[in-house]
Amino acid sequence: MIARAVLRTVGSAAALVAVYYALPLNHSSAWGAVTMLVIGLVVFVGLVAFQVRTILRSPFPGLRAIEALTTSVPLFLLLFASAYVVMATMSASNFGERLTHTDGLYFAVTVFSTVGFGDIAAKTEAARLVVTGQIVADFVVLGLAIKIILGAVSRGRQPGDADGAQRIHR
Known part of the structure; x- marks a missing residue:
């Protein structure tokens, strides 16, 4: 069971990264990037x-x-990485240089972890707004989503609830 869980986890993360690298992000428009980010965040909320x-x-x-x-x-980080790559492709001034898929992912992870090495920085107001949006969303993901998931684990382990009773009888 643990091996299957590990395989599912590795497989889904690998699939998400493969899709990210396969996307032609250097051919997207500003509205395409915003639409992709908004739809992606809605999918993320639905997934959670x-x-x-x-x-x-x-x-x-x-x-x-x-x-x-x-x-x-990973889905959350790849959504913002995609937005950063598109923004850097649209205008090199957004980040001071064009970003590759790897650069975008690196920057998204750096922002998420609050490390902030400073080698890539948002230079325009638009880029800073998206980065600020990620920082706020990071707090929500780290705080609310993790709390909800851990709360679900706690509830799922309680033997007296209806789902727990059904699990015991299966």
């Missing part, structure tokens, strides 16, 4: 809601929560 539900119904909620986090966080 679905994952909370599966955690609650899982016979192994802790394992399912780890799977949920290792799918949700």
